[in-house]
Amino acid sequence: MPRITLLTDFGTADGYVGVLKGVLAIHAPLVRVDDISHDIPPGDVEKASLALGRYWRRFPPGTVHLAVVDPGVGTDRRALAVRADERFLVSPDNGILTEVLDQAEEWEAVRLSPSDLLPAPESRTFHGRDLFAPASALLATGNPLEVLGPQVLDPWRLSNSGVRAVGDWVVGEVVDVDRFGNLATNLPRSLVEAVGEVEMAGHWIPLRGSYGEGDPGELLVVINSDGRVEIAEREGSAATLLGVGRGAGVRTKVPAEHPEKEEAGPV
Amino acid sequence: MPRITLLTDFGTADGYVGVLKGVLAIHAPLVRVDDISHDIPPGDVEKASLALGRYWRRFPPGTVHLAVVDPGVGTDRRALAVRADERFLVSPDNGILTEVLDQAEEWEAVRLSPSDLLPAPESRTFHGRDLFAPASALLATGNPLEVLGPQVLDPWRLSNSGVRAVGDWVVGEVVDVDRFGNLATNLPRSLVEAVGEVEMAGHWIPLRGSYGEGDPGELLVVINSDGRVEIAEREGSAATLLGVGRGAGVRTKVPAEHPEKEEAGPV
Amino acid sequence: MPRITLLTDFGTADGYVGVLKGVLAIHAPLVRVDDISHDIPPGDVEKASLALGRYWRRFPPGTVHLAVVDPGVGTDRRALAVRADERFLVSPDNGILTEVLDQAEEWEAVRLSPSDLLPAPESRTFHGRDLFAPASALLATGNPLEVLGPQVLDPWRLSNSGVRAVGDWVVGEVVDVDRFGNLATNLPRSLVEAVGEVEMAGHWIPLRGSYGEGDPGELLVVINSDGRVEIAEREGSAATLLGVGRGAGVRTKVPAEHPEKEEAGPV
Numbered sequence: 001m002p003r004i005t006l007l008t009d010f011g012t013a014d015g016y017v018g019v020l021k022g023v024l025a026i027h028a029p030l031v032r033v034d035d036i037s038h039d040i041p042p043g044d045v046e047k048a049s050l051a052l053g054r055y056w057r058r059f060p061p062g063t064v065h066l067a068v069v070d071p072g073v074g075t076d077r078r079a080l081a082v083r084a085d086e087r088f089l090v091s092p093d094n095g096i097l098t099e100v101l102d103q104a105e106e107w108e109a110v111r112l113s114p115s116d117l118l119p120a121p122e123s124r125t126f127h128g129r130d131l132f133a134p135a136s137a138l139l140a141t142g143n144p145l146e147v148l149g150p151q152v153l154d155p156w157r158l159s160n161s162g163v164r165a166v167g168d169w170v171v172g173e174v175v176d177v178d179r180f181g182n183l184a185t186n187l188p189r190s191l192v193e194a195v196g197e198v199e200m201a202g203h204w205i206p207l208r209g210s211y212g213e214g215d216p217g218e219l220l221v222v223i224n225s226d227g228r229v230e231i232a233e234r235e236g237s238a239a240t241l242l243g244v245g246r247g248a249g250v251r252t253k254v255p256a257e258h259p260e261k262e263e264a265g266p267v
Numbered sequence: 268m269p270r271i272t273l274l275t276d277f278g279t280a281d282g283y284v285g286v287l288k289g290v291l292a293i294h295a296p297l298v299r300v301d302d303i304s305h306d307i308p309p310g311d312v313e314k315a316s317l318a319l320g321r322y323w324r325r326f327p328p329g330t331v332h333l334a335v336v337d338p339g340v341g342t343d344r345r346a347l348a349v350r351a352d353e354r355f356l357v358s359p360d361n362g363i364l365t366e367v368l369d370q371a372e373e374w375e376a377v378r379l380s381p382s383d384l385l386p387a388p389e390s391r392t393f394h395g396r397d398l399f400a401p402a403s404a405l406l407a408t409g410n411p412l413e414v415l416g417p418q419v420l421d422p423w424r425l426s427n428s429g430v431r432a433v434g435d436w437v438v439g440e441v442v443d444v445d446r447f448g449n450l451a452t453n454l455p456r457s458l459v460e461a462v463g464e465v466e467m468a469g470h471w472i473p474l475r476g477s478y479g480e481g482d483p484g485e486l487l488v489v490i491n492s493d494g495r496v497e498i499a500e501r502e503g504s505a506a507t508l509l510g511v512g513r514g515a516g517v518r519t520k521v522p523a524e525h526p527e528k529e530e531a532g533p534v
Numbered sequence: 535m536p537r538i539t540l541l542t543d544f545g546t547a548d549g550y551v552g553v554l555k556g557v558l559a560i561h562a563p564l565v566r567v568d569d570i571s572h573d574i575p576p577g578d579v580e581k582a583s584l585a586l587g588r589y590w591r592r593f594p595p596g597t598v599h600l601a602v603v604d605p606g607v608g609t610d611r612r613a614l615a616v617r618a619d620e621r622f623l624v625s626p627d628n629g630i631l632t633e634v635l636d637q638a639e640e641w642e643a644v645r646l647s648p649s650d651l652l653p654a655p656e657s658r659t660f661h662g663r664d665l666f667a668p669a670s671a672l673l674a675t676g677n678p679l680e681v682l683g684p685q686v687l688d689p690w691r692l693s694n695s696g697v698r699a700v701g702d703w704v705v706g707e708v709v710d711v712d713r714f715g716n717l718a719t720n721l722p723r724s725l726v727e728a729v730g731e732v733e734m735a736g737h738w739i740p741l742r743g744s745y746g747e748g749d750p751g752e753l754l755v756v757i758n759s760d761g762r763v764e765i766a767e768r769e770g771s772a773a774t775l776l777g778v779g780r781g782a783g784v785r786t787k788v789p790a791e792h793p794e795k796e797e798a799g800p801v
Contacts, residue, residue: 005552005555007549007552009446010446011306011445012302012303012304012305012445013275013306013307013314013318013387014317014318014320014321014443014445014446015303015304015317015318015320015321015322016445017303017304018272018274018301018304018318018319018321018322018323018325018405019321019325019492021272021301021303021322021326021328022322022324022325022327022330023325025270025301025325025326025327026325026326026327029327030742032565034552034555035302035557035569036546036549036552037544037546037547037549037551037552038553038641039545039547040547041445041547042446042447042504043502047547050548050549051547051548051552052547052549052552054548054549054550054552054553054556055369055549055552055553055556056552057556058552058553058556058557058559058560058663059555059556059560060296060559060560061558063556063559071478071502072479072480073477073478073479074476074477074478074479074480074489075477075479075480077479090723091388096716121494122492123491124476124477124489124492125477125478125489125490125491125492126492127491129325131714135405140660148619148765150450154457171715176548178545178548178550178662179544179547179548179576180576180577181356196503205727209608209611209658210607210608210658210659211605211607211608212606212607212608212609212611213608213609214606222656222658222659223657224659224660225345225553225656225657225659225660225663225664235577235605249564266674277713278570278573278712279569279570279571279572279573280573280574280575280581280585280589280713281584281585281588281634281710281712281713282571282586282587282589283572283582283586283588283712284570284571285541285568285571285585285586285589285590286588286589286592286759287593288568288570288589288593289589289591289592289594289597290592291592292537292568292593292594292597293592293593293594296594300568302569309714309771310714310715310769337745338745338769339746340744340745340746341744341745341746341747341756342744342746342747344746367651389759390757390758390759391743391756392744392756392757392758392759393758393759394744396592396759397759422636451741471549487704501786510574519696
């Protein structure tokens, strides 16, 4: 029996998550439901995309990932169901699937459309309840993607920030700040492994093997569990220490003989 | 097999939720347990009542809703089990069931009382563990309500704030602020749909079809997913923008010919 | 079928909890997974130990408690699996099991070591994913503790703060502050029950039967659900009112004839 995972920005204290779970309990009573998070910052589609990108393919084939961060609810933004590398995703079409689509080897998408199976939404303000949860239940109970609506070829994607070559430098940015204040960047891993350090906010920060190396309070660079170049503070928050957040610049100096010097460009 | 849902103000970091789940795992090992929230503000019975009111009837018949926000634990406040519209509720008798009782078509209640089935509480400070979880397990495993204690006819209810007619105005208030800063009010839906706008803190705010209409930063009124008249800010928090919270006044001007003008009064 | 419980400091918004749950869904698809908390303050091993100490033995025999607060990930700190009083615990060896080991009547521990069953970690930064979750799945699906690695006789323990006798006083400290601002102390229960009051920050605070006794805003002492001497404020936060936290001093005056006067010392 498959399972459904939940990612939202609903918080829990208002009871909206209870509504979602109640709808799933009615429509898919035997399916397991796993909370991932309801603490995505309100409306932060980019954060949700990064979180979803971490776990979606760690679940078994057949898993349905419901992801609702939906500031445009009730407008004409589309609602999607996607099959990607044997998992399903159900979400608004607002970029929340960017990481998934970037990682997937193959995917197909449909636009959720009212039908005998999927009644038209009861409200224009809570499509999680009225549309995404019922669609997720249909997929988890074995209905094929195609019954949910017509094919979509162009799901919305957030624009990726690229790295740039500037003289002897490769310049990137912070793409995510996690709960520990670790700063994930888009700098190329191979380059940083070759160079052994990066520069941020006036600090030259050395590459280490793990968060526990160096002295407490010391800044360090690691290759994180996603394979990204990440800046961390030993036993502290690099985000707080450096006073930076998502989008902050970071760079590394390319040695004269390094091939990245010629190749670096928007990714 | 039925399920048990959990709503508390325990937070999670102290491990009290773990204690609840352990007791349920012992007493009802095959019953599914669904977290709704452990983030109700400490002691905020009114918030818990509103949250519970949103989801309790969305779950299948037979579901047991455990709801513990219990500032009076250890005093002589009663402990209740209720059957309402085929669902069960287990909670302190402090008003947390107000919305449920207001919505239910039929209900009956008993006072949880020590018996062979339900041992007297081990402590005077954690009835969630000692009383409410065991009682929930008994209901979820098929015991009838009546075995838990004697009938109660007068569960405690929070007093509802009513709307008032003041001259040409109907005056109500904010009854809930959700995570997005949306302000749910007690203004009559039919009136606001007829008039098309409400007044709050000097702003005339127009009725729209959904949160996504209007320009970013603009205030708007929607009929929310509970059917309430709600004030929201497009891509922002109306609560922050207006600097208001629960209890803040809101009003609308009744057109001369509108029937609400005569009928408005405490609800 | 046993179950796995999760206690971490990951928060939920980064998706790391999703990664853990995905790994468990692959390796132990039929095992129930219960969230306890992902809101332990980052790196706060002591808080995690106290939380775990509250619930670990409330679950049925065979339960696997995964507990990952791991500031030393990637260093040479050991990774442990423990069987204690018929439950299992899987965690870094950093003191997070202190309360469990103090409470257990019997326990044995092994060091998680790479093997055919348990592959070497994929990363040096996310052993929750690469090591602790797979080990938990192995235990929950019936593998014996011994296959996970060689025996460990000296798991790391946090040093317990003791109480001291100082003249006519027994002096202790706050060992935990919970979400309600209640201050759990290490003062001996029997002594406080005999004396009937404690002194903190210049206040003499009387022993009561429950949080609901006394007037709102009044400080009181209760024997809490863990059996500890706890300072609380009626309908408020004692931590806020007194401006104190973990480690703050508290004392009680021993009556001349009380046996604790001679016996008090480090516990």
